[in-house]
Amino acid sequence: MKPKVRTLTLNKEFKRAYYRGKRRVSPYFFCYIVKNRHEGIRYGLTASKKLGNAVERNRARRLLRTAFLTMEFREKENRDFVFVARERILSAKMPQVAKAMEKALFSPEGEKEAPQKTK
RNA sequence: UGAGUAAGCUGUGUGGCAGCGUGCUUUUGCAUGAGGAAAGUCCGAGCAUCACAGGGCAGGAUAGCUGCUAACGGCAGCCGGAGGCGACUCUAGGGAAAGUGCAACAGAAAGAUACCGCCAGAAUUUCUGGUAAGGAUGGAAAGGCGAGGUAAGAGCUCACCGGGGCAGGGGAGACCCUGCUGCCAUGUAAACCCUAUCCGAUGCAACGCCGACUGGGAGGGUAUCGUUGGCCCGACGCUCCCGAAGGGCGGCUGGAGCAAGGCGGCGACGUCUUGUCGAGAUAGAUUGCCACACCAGACAGAACUCGGCUUACAGGCUUAGUCACAAG
C-alpha cells in the first residue's frame, strides 16, 4: 500500500537539503524539505553527539523513523526530507512526535522560507 | 539484636496486535535477535598484509617468590611491609659501598663539621685542644635506650632492641630461625641511571575476489567560473584529486565457545564425558499501543573475534567469617 521509501546516505544529499531546502521547526526536531527529480520519497535522519549517548541517539532516530513511516503521501511525490533531532525528543512519547510531524509536514501552505538564522 | 568485613548472583517478567534486521521456506509463515559492563580503548593474543640471514644499538614496557595461562602489565597461593580489637584490607615491593644530580627555608653543620654548652690548658676575656651527653633548627643530626666508664665524653665496654657480614639449619623459592662477629657512609631511582626479562611494523576502512584503459570515476570544490536557461533545480564543461577511493561479494561468526556432571589441585586452573548452537547490521536492526504482576525498573546499545584491567550502576537476593550486648 505504501510506496517503498528510500533513505539518504551521501553527504552530498544532506548538504543539498541544508542549502536548498525549506526549513520547518518543531520542539522535537528540525526538518529540511527539498524537491528531487524522479527519486520518490526519501528521508535522512541525524542525531548529533550533543544529543546524548548512543542509547539516546538511537531512540531519537527510532522515534523519527517510526513517525515518518506512518505518514501518508500522495502517489507521485518527489521529495527529500532530512530530520535533525533536538534534545526535547528524548522526553517525548510516540503520539506527540507523530502529531508534531504531521503538523510540520502538511500544515499551512504559508510555509516559511528558512527562517531567520540567529547569526 | 546491633555494628562491621568479604565473596557471588540478578539486572523487570508474561501475553496480545502492528512494525524492523537476519536465516529458512517461499508469498504465506516459522525460527531467532545486545551487555555485565556491549563503554573507556589501558594491556595481552588470534587473524591478515608488508618486511625479515644472524646479531647489536636506540626506544618502550614490566619489577618480591612460586605457579596458572595461547599470552599478559592479568589471576591464584605464599613471603616481606602498613592499617584494623577482629573478620579482613592495602601494598610500582630489584639496585643508593657502579657513577652523576638534587635536598628550598631554617640550622654551626645535610655525611661532613663545633653555634651555645661541657671539660682541660694557656690566659683574664679571649685563644688552643678534646667532646655528639644536653640545647636549638629541620622531614631527616653521628644506630635507640639503660648501666658501667671518663677530666668531660664517645659502641670505649656490657644487657636488650635494630642494622650489616659470616656460618649452620629449614623451605621449590621469596624468605624464616639459631649462633658468632661487631657497628662508616641520611633521603630521593613515580631524578638521570644500572641490572634482569619481554617487544618487527600496521591494523577488518587489514586483506582477497568481481567489474574498468577506445580511458574511467556513482570522489571533492564551485550557494561567488562558463554553456544551456527569464529564475530555481538539474545536466554538461571547468578545476582539484584518485590509480580502484565508489559499488557488490567474501573476511563475518562454530569459538583458547557455552551448560551440566565426574576427577586432579589449597587455589588460579587443568582434564574427561554428555548435551548444545545463542545477533551479524552497513547511516547501521529490539519499537509503538494495550492488559496483568511486583513499593516502579539504574548504568547503558554489538560493528573482525577472544582473555583481562579500569570506570558507571536503581533495586533485589544468597553465602561465609568477625566484634559487642543479652539469654541458654
Next chain:
RNA sequence: CGGGGUGUAGCGCAGUUUGGUAGCGUGCUUGGUUCGGGACCAAGAGGCCGUGAGUUCGAGUCUCAUCACUCCGA
C-alpha cells in the same frame, strides 16, 4: 580503528623541561591628576592550578586513574 594536544585570576596566556616564592597583559577596586571624563601615575583585591588517589619532608610541576574540550590519520 589508531595517534596527539589543552585545562592556572572575570578574559587571553606564562610558569611544568631541572619539584620548594604562582606571575604577565587586560579588566575590577581605591587614591592622585582634570572644571568633569578619557588617557596617565600610585596602591590594592581577586587562584583549594579540571577532579580523585599515590610517590616525596614538600606536587601547578613526577606517576596512575578519571572528566571535559579540541586536533590529526585511515
